Amino acid sequence: MTRLTRREFLRTSGRSAGLGLLAAAGVAGCAPALKGDFAPKTGRRVVVIGGGWGGATAAKYVRLGDPSIEVVLLEPNRRFVSCPFSNLVLSGVRSIDSLTFGYGGLRGHGVRILHASASAVEPDARRVRVGEGYLQYDRLIVSPGVEFQWEQVDGLAAARDRVLHAWKAGPQTVDLARQLEAMPDGGVFVLTVPPVAYRCPPGPYERACQVAFYLKTKKPRSKLLVLDANANVVSKAGLFRAAWKDYPNLEYRASNKVVKVDPSTREVTTELGDRVKYDVVNLIPPQRAGTIAVQADLVGTDKRWCEVNHLTYESAKQANVHVIGDSTIGLPVPKSGNIANAMGKICAVAVVHLLNGKEPPPMAPGNTCYSWVNDREAIAVVNAYKVEGGKVVQIEQKLTPGQSAEWAQNAVGWATGIWQDILG
Ligand SMILES: Cc1cc2nc3c(=O)[nH]c(=O)nc-3n(C[C@H](O)[C@H](O)[C@H](O)COP(=O)(O)OP(=O)(O)OC[C@H]3O[C@@H](n4cnc5c(N)ncnc54)[C@H](O)[C@@H]3O)c2cc1C
Numbered sequence: 001m002t003r004l005t006r007r008e009f010l011r012t013s014g015r016s017a018g019l020g021l022l023a024a025a026g027v028a029g030c031a032p033a034l035k036g037d038f039a040p041k042t043g044r045r046v047v048v049i050g051g052g053w054g055g056a057t058a059a060k061y062v063r064l065g066d067p068s069i070e071v072v073l074l075e076p077n078r079r080f081v082s083c084p085f086s087n088l089v090l091s092g093v094r095s096i097d098s099l100t101f102g103y104g105g106l107r108g109h110g111v112r113i114l115h116a117s118a119s120a121v122e123p124d125a126r127r128v129r130v131g132e133g134y135l136q137y138d139r140l141i142v143s144p145g146v147e148f149q150w151e152q153v154d155g156l157a158a159a160r161d162r163v164l165h166a167w168k169a170g171p172q173t174v175d176l177a178r179q180l181e182a183m184p185d186g187g188v189f190v191l192t193v194p195p196v197a198y199r200c201p202p203g204p205y206e207r208a209c210q211v212a213f214y215l216k217t218k219k220p221r222s223k224l225l226v227l228d229a230n231a232n233v234v235s236k237a238g239l240f241r242a243a244w245k246d247y248p249n250l251e252y253r254a255s256n257k258v259v260k261v262d263p264s265t266r267e268v269t270t271e272l273g274d275r276v277k278y279d280v281v282n283l284i285p286p287q288r289a290g291t292i293a294v295q296a297d298l299v300g301t302d303k304r305w306c307e308v309n310h311l312t313y314e315s316a317k318q319a320n321v322h323v324i325g326d327s328t329i330g331l332p333v334p335k336s337g338n339i340a341n342a343m344g345k346i347c348a349v350a351v352v353h354l355l356n357g358k359e360p361p362p363m364a365p366g367n368t369c370y371s372w373v374n375d376r377e378a379i380a381v382v383n384a385y386k387v388e389g390g391k392v393v394q395i396e397q398k399l400t401p402g403q404s405a406e407w408a409q410n411a412v413g414w415a416t417g418i419w420q421d422i423l424g
Contacts, residue, residue: 034116034133044069044355047128047137049118049292051075053337054143054325056106057344057422058351062141063109065352072112072135074128075103077170080423083200084337085372085415086169090177091210093375099169105424121296123318139351141313142298142306143325143340144290146199152286154260154269162263163283167199179280180211185219187279190268192258193228194286197305199326199335202235202381204228204284206371209240211282212247213374224250225278227270229257229286235334236371236381236399243373243403258283289327298323305329310392312350312360313343322347331365331392333385338367341418362387370411378408 048059051073059073080101088094103113120129121142127134148165150157166176183189189211193204208226215222224247231254233240244250260269261283268283269275288294288304298306298315306323307316307330315321324347325340333339342365350360364385370378379402384395400407 034131036133037127037136038130038133039072039135041070041136041138044138045136046071046139046141046351046355047135048073048141048143049121049128050143050145050290050325051077051080051103051106051113052143052145052325052340053422054145054340054344054347055141056080056103057341058141058143058324058348059111060106060109060422061345061348062351063111065348066356067110069352069355070112071110072114072137073103073106074114074116074118074130074135076115076117078103078115081169081173082337082415082419083167083169083203084418085411086166086173087203087207087210088372089169089173090166090180090207091214091375092177093210093372096169096174101419101423103423118292121292121318121321123296123321126320138320138355140321141347141351142290142293142296142315142321142323142327143344144292144327146287146289146326146335147291147294148285149288150285153258153283155263156261156283156285159261159263163261163281165284166282167203167284167287176280176282180214183219183222183280186221187219188223188225188277189215190225190227190276190278190281190283192268192281192283193226193230193234194284195229195257196234197329197335198284198287200337201334202240202369202371205233205235205240206373207282208250208252209243209247209371209373212244212250215249216247220249222249225276226250226252227256227258227268227276228252228254229271231255235369236379239379239399239403240371240373243379246374287326289323293323293327296321298327300329302329310387310390311362312354313347314350322351332394333365333383333392334367334369336367336369338369338414338418339365341422342366344422362390364392368414370407370414372408372411373403376405376408377403378411379403380407380410 082099166172257271313322324343326335353360367383
């Protein structure tokens with residue numbers, strides 16, 4: 001533990017000693033011991049758990065909606081790494097640095113950021129535990145993304161450092177790109193797709209395109225084998241299957257759920273009992289809501305995902321606690337960054353209204369999802385929704401007629417704009 005000098009304390013101090021400590025812990029990275037109520041509330045406060053696509057957006061938009069509300073964001077990572085576009089790191093088309101951003105913009109909006117994990121939620125006392133201390137809130141927004149169900153694949157829990165998922169962009173993305181690069185020409189890369197529901201329905205198939213593109217251009221004697229737990233390609237099926245005609249090195253097997261992995265023999269086993277050898281494996285495990293959402297008893301009877309009110313994103317189980325992003329289910333929307341960002345804004349508007357004693361306006365999210373099929377072309381799907389009878393319902397879905405460089409350029413515009421919207 002590093003002790004704060006008086007000068008550091010004064011420089012980071014907010015309206016109270018507690019907030020000064022909070023700022024110092026977040027800015028300097030030398031988390032002082034957080035004990036008891038380490039940042040006593042002086043006015044209305046929203047605490048946000050998770051500084052990803054949903055949480056960072058919500059934190060910013062609560063401040064924009066009502067700057068008199070204090071917002072504290074809990075996020076262990078010091079840098080935001082975008083999952084969207086991270087499949088391009090595997091093909092060498094993008095660097096991880098080009099997808100990595102700081103949280104300075106949020107601080108500029110007055111969001112207080114503490115780089116720490118929430119360890120528990122106490123809804124009755126309206127507080128979030130952080131280490132040995134706690135933070136009080138008037139409203140809590142929970143956006144912890146997904147957690148992996150390691151136990152669903154035999155051998156995976158013990159091998160999780162070697163059998164990579166790369167499904168949370170960051171070091172694993174870079175490591176998987178290195179494994180691909182180091183694979184001998186003539187090798188077999190196995191990519192496994194988990195059963196629905198999982199984060200980013202088209203993501204595994206975009207990844208398949210990027211790996212197949214890399215192999216075709218750099219290791220032409222190699223093969224990509226996609227083992228899908230689902231009965232068909234889950235999203236943009238026709239467009240992906242058309243794109244795969246360019247990749248004779250890609251073999252797709254539907255209804256091939258992987259239930260076991262053995263890194264010592266470099267082998268995965270499917271539910272059908274087939275044993276498949278690999279040189280490199282990318283095993284995307286089955287998923288559920290982030291652990292804090294499960295611990296806080298926000299998940300439904302499936303023990304995986306959180307049911308919410310479609311207008312306010314308030315939990316169906318806990319009052320004054322809102323859940324957004326991939327951890328939610330029950331709305332007819334995909335687990336996407338675009339949706340998490342939209343939920344962040346809608347939830348922020350609702351929370352600001354509720355804290356000011358007003359009725360939140362009904363607002364529906366929207367979703368545009370691009371997938372890169374090679375180094376310069378993309379495909380896309382657009383989903384439109386409306387609120388009807390207090391529920392979000394889908395109005396229409398439109399797909400691009402095919403793949404094109406123009407859609408890829410639109411994807412770059414989408415990403416640049418939404419990163420700025422979340423963090424700028
Ligand atoms: C390879 C890939 C490609 C993708 N491509 C696209 C795309 O093109 N378009 C698109 O729209 N979406 C895409 N997605 C999906 C998108 O990344 C997710 O839907 C989005 O990140 C969900 O946002 P979230 O806020 O729910 O979770 P996240 O963005 O994962 O944020 C969760 C945050 O919570 C933090 N956290 C967790 N537990 C705690 C705790 N106890 N205390 C404090 N903080 C905590 C985590 O550190 C994390 O930063 C892609 C995903 C992948 C994996």
